[in-house]
Amino acid sequence: MTLYIILIFVALCAGMAISVHAFGTGGKRKRIFQDIYFSVEDTEGVGVLYTKTGEYSAVLKIENPVQKYSANIDSYYDFTHLFSALALTLGEGYAIHKQDIFVRKRFVNEDTGKQEFLSESYFRYFKGRAYTDSMCYLTITQEARKSRLFSFDNKKWRDFLVKIRKVQDQLRDSGVQARFLNKSEASDYVDRYFAMNFKDRIISMTNFKSDDESVSMGDKRCKVYSLVDVDCISLPSMIRPYTNIEVNNTEMPVDLVSAIDSIPNADTVVYNQVIFLPNQKRELSLLDKKKNRHASIPNPSNQAAVEDIKRVQEVIARESKQLVYSHFNLIVAVSGDTDLQKCTNHLENAFGRMGIHISKRAYNQLELFVGSFPGNCYSLDEEYDRFLTLSDAAMCLMYKERVQHSEDTPVKVYYTDRQGVPVAIDITGKEGRQKLTDNSNFFALGPSGSGKSFHMNSVVRQLHEQGTDIVMVDTGNSYEGLCEYLGGKYISYTEERPITMNPFRIHKEEMNVEKTGFLKNLVLLIWKGTQGTVTKTEDRLVENVITDYYDAYFNGFDGFTPMQREDLRKSLAIDERNRDGNREESEQERNSRIECMIDEMERRRKELKVEELSFNSFYEYSVQRIPDICHENHISGIDLSTYRYMMKDFYRGGNHEKTLNENMDSSLFDETFVVFEIDSIKDDPLLFPLVTLIIMDVFLQKMRIKKNRKVLVIEEAWKAIASPLMAEYIKFMCAPVKVAS
Template identity: 30%
Template sequence: RTVLRGESSRKGADLLDIEEYLNEAHSQGLKSVRAHFNVMAWSDDAEELKRIKNDVGSQMASMGCVPRHNTTDCPTLFWAGIPGNAADFPAEESFHTFIEQAVCLFAGETNYKDSPSAFGIRMADRISGKPLHIDISDLPMKRGVTTNRNKFVLGPSGSGKSFFMNHLVRQYYEQGSHVVLVDTGNSYQGLCEMIHRKTKGKDGVYYTYTEDNPISFNPFYTEDKVYDIEKRESIKTLLLTLWKKDNEPATRAEEVALSNAVSQYIGRIKEDNSIVPCFNTFYEFIDTDYRKVLEDKKVREKDFDIASFLNVLEPYYKGGEYNYLLNSDKELDLLHKRFIVFEIDQIKEHAILFPVTTIIIMELFINKMRRLQGIRKMIIIEEAWKAIASANMASYVKYLYKTVRKYFGEAIVVTQEVDDIISSPIVKESIINNSDCKILLDQRKFMNRFDQIQGLLGLTEKEKSQILSINQSNDSSRRYKEVWIGLGGTQSAVYATEVSIHEYLAYTTEETEKMEVRELAGKLGSDMEAAIRQIAEKRMDEEK
């Protein structure tokens, strides 16, 4: 063991230095103290110890301190440093300084600490690998560090973004949360199938869009015929999205006319139980009763062009190309399923189906959010958020982000393209500004453009240096990737997402590994857990 001590002034200071010290103390009313600081370093290898001594010494020298290598009085210094033993401290091992400077040099021996909150996720210390329990949702809210639980996640392809998100949502689910995922890359298929088998089909529902079995909805249906402001707003936003294309904003007159149409249709279906709430009957209502209302009010065509509205929405009416989309005769059981994945990769390039499907899934989540009181719920929107980054959707996304906080919920947007967050004002105004928790993964691919990200996210220089240190010196003997988590602009740290080989195989997005697990699971009667266990044991034997 080696003890290193830094001195703030050279030995044998002359009288001028002493006089200057006393004058400064007297003129500014500073308190003088005796101080001693040391760095303890140890190693079983003599060469490594020599390197450590040199590294520590150079760092202390960069602070303006002169390091003294003491290898003989270690026991005495250690004993005297214990509270209550200061009388045995050697006088020659201390120096005079002011209390302000002494406090600046003092650093308590500590490391990342477990959160006292009962709720949280398991991460690891990036250096030691020590498991850590951290709460990035509830405790920051209670302490006033954040005002909402929403999260914004940025990480390029291959940075471990999907791996971290799998790790997070699994732990939230296991602590009772309701999780709804909108994905475009099969990132959560393995975890969803694991949950489905573990719950014997009661949970872990995986919806995917295919030509033979497309996802269909009925946004006009409610079980109890209660249409509160959130429900009405989501229907109006859906209709505007179907009607207006290429980010063309609706006029105030058009919004008012459409709001009135929705309100009057809702009033009609409440009065007449024979009317089946769906897009078909809404379309017919607009074409007949509401057309007469507009004529009686003498609403001009330039204020609300009903013919144009009906023409654009005709493909969703019976007999149209997309007549199945908004006229489902069955309800997706979102209310009681706690882990649901909507995988819509097949339609991510479809200009109509992609945004409509995304919006309706969000509306279904809002319905879950309103009805499940006192239960944590979260919606994770992966790259699908691009479908809603339009002028007509800005107010709706902002509304979702502000509303979810009131219902013990959180919205998480995940993206991998820096251009997306830089170029879209919708992302900045509606998503980033309403996400008090920001999570960034390895940003080395964006190194030359990080100043733009820093400005957009409002990161400090300290936070920037933390983020750019991610994965720079990882221990090759450990299976982990680092992640930066910032809370409310005041607290931030880098953690390691380190899991067992079993968990790794459940989350992996590598095609060859996924195929290996799925093929073996097929041979074992679709038992993914057994397949993962066998592959993990085989790999651990190979590593030995």
Template identity: 30%
Template sequence: MSELLQPAATLEEKQPIYKVESNCLISKNADVTVAFRLGLPEIFTRSQQDYASMQAHFSKGVRLFPNHTVLHKLDAFVEDKYAPGFEPDSTMLSHAYQQYFHERPYLHHYCYLFITKTASSRDNWNSLQTLLSRARIVPKEMMSEETLSEFFTAVGQFVRVLTDSGITVTQLSDDEICGTESTSGLLKKYLSLDFRDHAPTVDIDFTEGLKVGAKSCCCFSLGHLDDLPAALHTDTKYGPLSKDNSPFYVGFAAPLALLLPVNHIYNQYIFLDDHKKTLKSFEKKRDNLNALSLYSRQNAINKEFYDQYLNEAHSFNKLSVRAHANVLAWTENPHEEKALRETVGAALTSLNCAARQNTVDIGALFWAGIPGNAGDFPSEETFYTFEDAATCLWSTETNYRDSSSPFGIKLSDRLSGKPVHVDLSDEPMKKGLIKNRNKFVLGPSGSGKSFFTNGMVRQYHEQGAHVLLVDTGNSYKGLCELKGGVYFTYEEAKPISFNPFFVVGKPDVEKRQSLHTLILTLWKFADEKVTQSESVSISNAIAQYYQLLETDLSIEASFNTFYEFLQGPYRDHLETVKVREKDFDLQNFLYVLSPYYRGGEYDYLLNSQKQLNLTQESFIVFELDNIKDHPILFPVVTLIIMDTFLQKMRQLNGVRKMILIEEAWKALATANMAEYIKYLFKTVRKFFGEAIVVTQEIDDIITNPIVKDTIINNAHCKILLDMNDFLSRFDDIQRMLSLSDKEKNLVLSINRNNRPGPKYNEVFISLGGRISKVYGVEVSKEEYVTYTTEQTEKMPLFAKVESGMTMEEAIQVYAEELRQAS
């Protein structure tokens, strides 16, 4: 190791890569390497079966390669900070959200796989023979075209195997490896331990361990069988999210990868030597130990180990390989070096591995980790095992990924709290994960439903969606006022009021049919028969009324003028065509409808002075809490809700539409409304829309046939919040919602191990049962005061509005007060 003790050497002198061409790295040992970027599955989304399946694919892929091949998987985890993109036209709440998460720390994961075909056998290659230690580098002859062709064929097959396992594989180009004038290449990034696009050039110091620039490094390696536990598995139970009735699993190597909260690289190596030659050497060693077993019990024990290994290799056709794994961690703060070593050592101990810090060979291990230089790895740091056991040491997970769709909502990564862009509507439809955009939301009181739905509704609306909300409990009043929406509610001093007769232009067939249904509802009981002649008479009245409005522009559309039309012109028309009283009793009709006419008990209901075109209003809230049991008002309001959304569905072509029905759906699920609910959930997809139902009562989803047969079956996105209140009956929920055991464990892990710091809730989202994840729902103070349903927290906000502030000003002032108080 005399070369290591020299005061200095240039990187050009020691650089192990001879050239990069045709997207391959060629080392000065004449090794050829193909480099890939891997996209792993997201953490906290896999089951035991998923991990076993992935490991089986890895094992199958390793067996494809010829002798003298090295697979080097490099996972770099680098501390980073969230950098939001502040849009110049973003709304106040959107800006507050981005500002709140500005510089939120997280581990950025970079995953690479290097597949190297060595020009010769390296099973006895040690640290004294590496390119870092040799004074002179003698170029080797290149491999034959036949050997390279066999290798590249195996690489292509391996890529297909990885793709089949759910991993995305992208081959790195020459520019990505070497860099360009404007960006750093992977080689420079590794040598500086900085994986950003603009990595600096730094000095590397091997005199006392390893120091890369200002980064002091430590290395813990798994290079001997004594370093490993008695058995390697594909997964390990993750204690913080597990309970006896709902175990939760992560990949076996996850504690050394994404769950290790420090700057580090996790290197995993598999070396494929000559399998037959290896077994033959083991047979010889076994025979020698057998001959010496009489002289030492240890010889007899070792002989049994060789027997067991050879028997397994032959009986199960397993491939003998050499393997190694190491964790290279670093810090720029000298005071953190001890804590860094302790953290890495604890992670290894949690897997029942020996926490062996490698101080002697850290330089050789770092140098062998250079992309394309795995053939230079010292053999004394490897151990023999089978390919299936070696691949158990591979990391299999990454952070939550942003959706590639431009449309979506912001939720939080479960591990770090970093914002994640999630599309629950368009992208899943395009990928075939769901067949409609409808959603079913279940969560007990206090589980955070309103915060989730408020955030979803706001973001949908800000991206151009028309939103219609049916609520009980004033959950959306603040958001509605902020958005300049229309808020319908009933108060004694300010009763609810509409004008369903107001239309822009001529009423279409559906509008006339809607008015027809409304008038029949006002006139007849739900179980009262309507004759053909009565139905025709009402249809004629509506048609002639709108003809009158076209000719006499002084008449304003309302129930009052419609009633007056019935008393005058339409009465004359009936007498002219000689309609008999038994066919249509106009007097009875006018009498029953008189409470809704001027001076009647409900004259306010259908005669609003605001000529609102609800079809064009993009944010509408119907607050039904005070009238949900009213025999007169509730049926009328529900029909107007029906009419409003149907008009939006039919008229707003190309515009996204959402109807969200909170607990009020129970009142809507009457005999009169059942058919509408069924129609809505089955057809809204065709009109670029989605229907969302929110409930907090478990009996509602189990006993109500409309929910069970229509809503759940036609809501392919299922959203559940904290189910702790429903644990004793969760089996019923699981069966009713057709949740898999993996999804059950995900749901029951909600809020089980929330991060310290700002309070937040978690939410489970399943897209057609194909993709299921738990996200964090964390918001800024501005969003909090807008969404909160706590009366004591809402009162100060609306008091500020009543004092003369705009809603936006009141939200900002109130949020700042809360920040100052915390």
């Protein structure tokens, strides 16, 4: 009987020991989560977290300013300068707690609306693909004076509200997107951290267990890695905010702690970066005492410590740097059946290459986990979990990069990011919530076979799906299949059926500087060729002829007005005085001769009639009007024979008589997808730029119909802009397109 009693007693003791080991004593650990928060309140739209130890905190959701793989070294330094400035703004008695959260997700198309077949197939291909998403929160906490009794200090409260707004303004002024979480969002954020669940819409908190190696919750296990072991701080003597990786034998800058976003087998990673801002005078005094204490015991290690402290003091004195206490830890959450040792090996190897040795003695797993709750950073042990350093060095250990997310824009063109999942980009740069430019024109540049046409096929298909009118100049039949798929209009240039247009046929209201410029470039292109040089005189002459041509058609010419006659008299009188001849001529005789000259000009102008608007009538008008203008203004050096010869090819009976005389199909203005295929003339130095000019004018006319967004795509544009005249016109055309597109 006694033996049975002893066995039962031993079994009870063993059970109690196992229970205590697994679940704790039910004392302090049982209440550890209950002792964190007092409440969450909404203050002017800001969700303020109140802890039971008297601290209050505000949480900003921010986006890290450095684009991952941007190769912009300056942006990493800008980040450290920004957060050092934030630390100076907050000052003594505040803590900055930055949490970067990385979550493994499966891709799901967020756009649930009706999509056409190719878009639907595109997203179906990527559905379920694993990728890492990231988010970032910045918690500003004001330290409470430790006391048995807590009293409300209105001055400190007002200081807190003012400074958190200053922090938000500084972030925004530096181009960082930042907004405060409200009460419900802050509560949800805390709950998600507790459950280590940042991807499911609905979260639940299940059985919680902790030991010296990990923290478990339901079917998850978490391990907290302290980045620095304060008993033996192994950090490099010099540190910078980035490191280099090698890509195709070229160095590429990445974040110093970039290894944390690719930990194997990790479902969730939370990188906690806590900066405590102490009283600077007190810390400098303590540092000086520490230096003297080391100096009092002369040995090599103490001497090295003295020299290190002196260097720090010199930097602080010379550059006004700030001393801060820092804490960095990583919380890695995995599924219950995953081996955490692989994560540990990855982190030790990655940080070891940078000269950083993560702590192997982080046995206070639960305390570190609880101390990393938003707003609860002051519960971290001052002696064991914090280390003193300069603010710049601490900021270098912060995570600075962001992954590309889909932009908030009505114009979504999808590309795949470096993780292989679709991301929506506003290629116009001006229609999204974040406007980058007011000029949506762009080039797609690349060598032959690099995929320019393939890329543009995808872009214009997506733009057309979103209600954009497309006009394309195609060489090489790159867009024939897409045009057929979208039910567009495909127009091929052939000798029997050339792309035609009567650019001279316009209404009186359309006559403006833009139209005159287009026609002038058209005429000069035919006259001078693509590589021809145009003098200012020739440019002005053609512009003058075009103006007179339309004036003759719309208004007719009944004679000079009194003002015009007076201007001509003055001009001709000056010309006569400058001549050597007729010196003996009287003033009356000269005036009489000038009147005869004006009458002759008037007679010749009246003889020039324009019955219809076309290239034929312009040619007939110009070959008569140009000699008159040259004679009237004593212009020399104009090669009229060459002008007639070059222009005649597009005149009645010429090889290209239809090109500029037959009207274009007016139904094109109602088409939403039009492709002009001009492969047969892509090597013609005259027709290619000429037809391109015609098509661009069609686009401008479509653009005036204020209906949908318009896009003009010029394939092989280098051939067009190789012509100085064409290049100038494209540059000229960009102005109205930029405004109206």
